[in-house]
Amino acid sequence: METENQNPFQLDVGNLLAFNPFHNFPSLPTSRDELVKECLQEGTKLVQAVADSLFNLPSTEDVDGPLVKLPPPTTKLPREKHLPKPKPPTKWEEFAKKKGIKKRKKDKVVWDEQTGTWKRRFGYDRVNDDKDIPIIEAKMTDEPGEDPFAKRQDDKKKRVEKQEKNRFQNLKQAAKLGALPSHVQLAATALPITGTQVPPKKVTKDELGNVAGMAATSTASGGKFDRKLPGEKPAKKQGKHRKFLPVVEGSGIGSREKEQTENVLNKLISKHSHEILNVDKAVTMYNVKKEKKARNRKNQEGRSSSTSNKLKPKKQLHKKGAKRGPGSSKKGKA
Amino acid sequence: MMKIKTPKKGRVKRELDKRAPKLVETGKKTLILQGTKTSGTLNSVLSEIYHLKKGGAVRFTRKNDNIRPFESGGETSLEFFSLKTDCSIFVYGSHSKKRPNNLVIGRMYDHHVYDLVEVGVENFKSIESFTYDKKIAPRVGSKPFIAFVGEGFENVDELKHLKEVLLDLLRGKVVENINLAGLDRAYVCTAISSNKVYLTHCALRLKKSGTVVPRMELVEVGPSMDLVVRRHRLPNEGLRKEAMKTAKDQPKKKVKNVSSDAIQGTIGKIYIPDQKVGEMALPNKAKGVKRERREAKNKDANEHASKKQKEESE
Numbered sequence: 001m002e003t004e005n006q007n008p009f010q011l012d013v014g015n016l017l018a019f020n021p022f023h024n025f026p027s028l029p030t031s032r033d034e035l036v037k038e039c040l041q042e043g044t045k046l047v048q049a050v051a052d053s054l055f056n057l058p059s060t061e062d063v064d065g066p067l068v069k070l071p072p073p074t075t076k077l078p079r080e081k082h083l084p085k086p087k088p089p090t091k092w093e094e095f096a097k098k099k100g101i102k103k104r105k106k107d108k109v110v111w112d113e114q115t116g117t118w119k120r121r122f123g124y125d126r127v128n129d130d131k132d133i134p135i136i137e138a139k140m141t142d143e144p145g146e147d148p149f150a151k152r153q154d155d156k157k158k159r160v161e162k163q164e165k166n167r168f169q170n171l172k173q174a175a176k177l178g179a180l181p182s183h184v185q186l187a188a189t190a191l192p193i194t195g196t197q198v199p200p201k202k203v204t205k206d207e208l209g210n211v212a213g214m215a216a217t218s219t220a221s222g223g224k225f226d227r228k229l230p231g232e233k234p235a236k237k238q239g240k241h242r243k244f245l246p247v248v249e250g251s252g253i254g255s256r257e258k259e260q261t262e263n264v265l266n267k268l269i270s271k272h273s274h275e276i277l278n279v280d281k282a283v284t285m286y287n288v289k290k291e292k293k294a295r296n297r298k299n300q301e302g303r304s305s306s307t308s309n310k311l312k313p314k315k316q317l318h319k320k321g322a323k324r325g326p327g328s329s330k331k332g333k334a
Numbered sequence: 335m336m337k338i339k340t341p342k343k344g345r346v347k348r349e350l351d352k353r354a355p356k357l358v359e360t361g362k363k364t365l366i367l368q369g370t371k372t373s374g375t376l377n378s379v380l381s382e383i384y385h386l387k388k389g390g391a392v393r394f395t396r397k398n399d400n401i402r403p404f405e406s407g408g409e410t411s412l413e414f415f416s417l418k419t420d421c422s423i424f425v426y427g428s429h430s431k432k433r434p435n436n437l438v439i440g441r442m443y444d445h446h447v448y449d450l451v452e453v454g455v456e457n458f459k460s461i462e463s464f465t466y467d468k469k470i471a472p473r474v475g476s477k478p479f480i481a482f483v484g485e486g487f488e489n490v491d492e493l494k495h496l497k498e499v500l501l502d503l504l505r506g507k508v509v510e511n512i513n514l515a516g517l518d519r520a521y522v523c524t525a526i527s528s529n530k531v532y533l534t535h536c537a538l539r540l541k542k543s544g545t546v547v548p549r550m551e552l553v554e555v556g557p558s559m560d561l562v563v564r565r566h567r568l569p570n571e572g573l574r575k576e577a578m579k580t581a582k583d584q585p586k587k588k589v590k591n592v593s594s595d596a597i598q599g600t601i602g603k604i605y606i607p608d609q610k611v612g613e614m615a616l617p618n619k620a621k622g623v624k625r626e627r628r629e630a631k632n633k634d635a636n637e638h639a640s641k642k643q644k645e646e647s648e
Contacts, residue, residue, distance in 0.1 A: 015505055016517075017480045019497075021488040025526060032457070039483065039532055040552050043522030046481035047538070048550045055514065055547040065515030077502055078569070078577035080362050080422035081355035082444050171338060182354030183347045185339040 009049050014073030016054070018046035085179040090170040130156065209233075353420045357581045361507035362441075365421035367394040369401060369428030375458045376427045376435050382461055382557045383425060386535065389475040390506065392419045401426060403438045404565060409447045417445045423503055433564065439499050443577045449569045451492075451499050453531075453561040466555050470537045472519035477506055479517070479538070484525025492563045493525055500533070520552060526560070534558035 010019040023042055029035045059066040089097070096102075112119040112127045119127045136148040174180050212232075216223025245257055341347045366384050368376070384393045394415070402408025403426060412424060422445075426438040433454060440450040472478075480501060486493045504521050517538060524532045535556030540548035569577070591603045 015480065015501065016477060017482075017501065017505075019482040019487065021485055023483050023524075024485045028526065035526070035532065036534070036554070036558070039522055039524040039534065040536070040554065042483040042524065043481045043520065043536070044550055044552050046483065046522075047479045047520050047552065048547075050479055050481075051517075051550055052547050059514065062513065065513050067511050067513055069511050070509065073508065075501065076578055076580075077498065078441065078443060078448060078574065079359055079579070080442065080444075081359070082576070083579060083581065084355045084357060168336070168338060172336075183341055183350045186336050187339050188336055 007049060009046055011050055011053060012074045013050060013053050013057075014071050015075055016050055017073075017075060018050045020046055085177060087179045087181070088174055088177055091166065359508070361390055361505070362422040362502065363420060364391040364503065365394070365415055365419055365424040366391060367398060367401075367415070367424065367426055369426065370397050370399040371429050372397075372427055373429040373435055375455065376429050376437075378460050379435070379437065379455055379458055379557065379559065380425065380427050385461070385474075386556065387503075387506070392421055403440055403447070403450050404452070404567065412440070412447065413442070413445055416442050425503075436564070437561075439503060441499065441502060443569075443573060448573065448577060449495070449499070450565075450567040451496050451563065452565040453496070453563055456560040456562060458559040459557065461556050464555050466537065466553050470518070470539050470553060471555060472537050473516070475506070476516050476518055477509065477512060478504060479520035480504055481520060481522045482525075483522065484531075486525030486528055486531075487523075490525075490528050492529065492566050493531065495566050495568060496531060496561070496563055497523070519556075522552070529563045531561045531563070532558070533561055 008020070008022055010021065011017070012019075020042060025038075029038060054068065057068045057070075059068045061067070106121060108121060109118040110121050110127045111117075114132060119125055121127065130149070130152050133149075133152075136152075138148075142148065171180065171184060171186060175186055180186070213223070216226055219226065245260075249255055249257065341350065364383075364387050366380050368380060372380075380393070384391050398411060400408065401411050403412065412426070416422065416424065422442045424438075424440050424442070426440070428436050428438075430436070433452075435455040435458075436452060437455055438450055438452045441448045482497055484493075487497045488494070500521075500523060517540075520536045520538055522532075522534050522536060526532050534554055535558070536552040537555045539551040539553060541551055543549040568574075591605070592600060593603075594600045
């Protein structure tokens with residue numbers, strides 16, 4: 001005797017799904033309508049089976065109709081996102097757990113002794129605000145000339161910075177484990193500082209063009225046959241800069257060919273000439289030599305008493321003028 | 335240098351929290367888009383699927399020519415869209431000579447392609463071509479019945495995959511409570527042959543029957559089409575295992591006072607309450623009991639004595 005209903009279908013009431021794995025079409029129905037009709041028939045049977053189990057579930061009456069609590073779905077489907085990882089405890093939470101410190105519920109308003117009213121714990125009009133303190137008593141440990149009000153503000157700033165740093169460290173730790181809270185993002189603001197503290201200088205378009213041109217002229221053909229990148233414009237001054245003399249030119253003082261040959265000859269012959277003396281150069285060379293000698297002598301004397309050097313007045317101011325005399329006499333000798 | 339970015343507006347924060355991974359997941363959103371060329375039938379197929387899934391679907395109408403789901407490099411655009419619209423199922427339609435009226439239905443895990451099924455649409459009948467009593471038309475967003483008919487869904491690999499994907503696509507939001515008066519639609523998928531599936535959308539008419547359960551009647555209303563399975567790509571094993579992990583797999587309830595050890599096996603602790611020595615009964619006979627006994631003895635003795643006296647007197 002079969003007391004339980006043998007249901008050949010696979011039901012998943014949680015998904016309102018029914019599956020009939022036993023049906024097959026031994027031969028495809030000839031017409032489309034026949035096919036559709038048969039499909040609908042089978043579908044009706046399945047839907048009826050699901051509805052049977054659905055309507056037999058305990059229901060509660062609601063405004064719109066009977067409300068039924070569905071069982072959880074039995075077909076396993078893949079998730080769309082990964083499982084959320086639990087947040088790692090922050091440094092304070094770990095410390096509190098170790099010490100056994102429990103969280104205490106704090107009131108929104110606190111009694112302020114100074115004004116005698118209830119004030120917020122934080123925010124606009126708060127208890128123990130720095131700007132409400134009229135007088136700060138001076139202590140023995142205070143340095144003279146230090147503003148205690150500014151000191152309080154600085155301390156507060158430091159505390160806030162420290163807290164920010166700790167919060168950042170906690171978030172970084174969470175991000176490392178992949179458990180960053182969904183509304184928080186850690187973003188990089190500036191490039192990491194490598195080498196000197198100077199940020200990389202932005203090169204302008206003209207500068208880049210000039211550099212490319214300079215590199216081109218260093219080649220033998222002056223950059224004419226260099227392979228160019230697509231879109232690169234030709235260099236402004238191409239080729240080597242050479243000046244050729246005109247073919248026909250009048251002779252005389254202004255003729256360039258004569259000038260050229262003269263320059264070359266002068267350079268060649270000047271090595272054996274005695275007439276050539278650069279007077280100014282000779283004078284400066286002599287003066288420099290003299291000064292150096294005097295300085296060396298001074299250093300040898302003064303090295304024994306180094307402190308007195310600082311306070312000694314400088315005597316060498318008028319020396320240069322006096323040197324002119326022997327310099328000019330040298331001309332006569334040569 | 336890193337800095338912490340948090341949203342300044344509560345609305346943005348709520349949106350971000352909605353998109354965060356959850357322990358128990360509700361329905362997936364669908365992204366419907368098309369490729370370089372689409373045919374008329376394909377356009378209507380895509381727009382009708384969008385109508386069927388109005389609450390949880392996003393429709394893109396421009397052509398995207400750099401999406402090729404089955405090629406290794408052609409999925410980046412899809413993944414980008416999925417990330418931006420927070421959609422985990424996509425339906426991509428395209429039409430070419432080799433694959434006419436092509437639909438690629440795919441799923442994403444963590445906004446990367448998880449698996450794909452490519453089907454061709456044949457014998458498409460749109461919603462307008464069906465005539466029916468407008469009163470029984472299903473409402474937007476109602477939870478549908480889904481029926482699969484055919485042994486093909488059990489035996490053939492591709493059809494098994496298609497069944498899973500269709501279930502995911504058609505089922506809508508996962509809800510705990512359902513209003514029985516709001517059940518008005520059903521999808522019927524029959525495996526006609528080893529690679530063809532007939533999918534149709536019907537409205538439900540509940541008729542009075544003798545019992546609590548009403549009699550169901552299906553009336554075809556919505557689009558009906560033949561899906562010919564062309565290609566499919568199953569997810570690789572590791573990814574599948576990870577995606578199938580649920581929160582329930584992790585043991586939450588811990589049995590109290592039981593621990594297990596590798597050496598000793600399972601160990602249980604029994605806590606015995608403190609003995610209340612003052613309230614305990616002594617094992618030796620109480621003094622009162624002794625007295626009782628003595629009295630009883632005395633009484634007997636007296637009775638005997640009195641009896642004897644009586645006899646004597648008599």
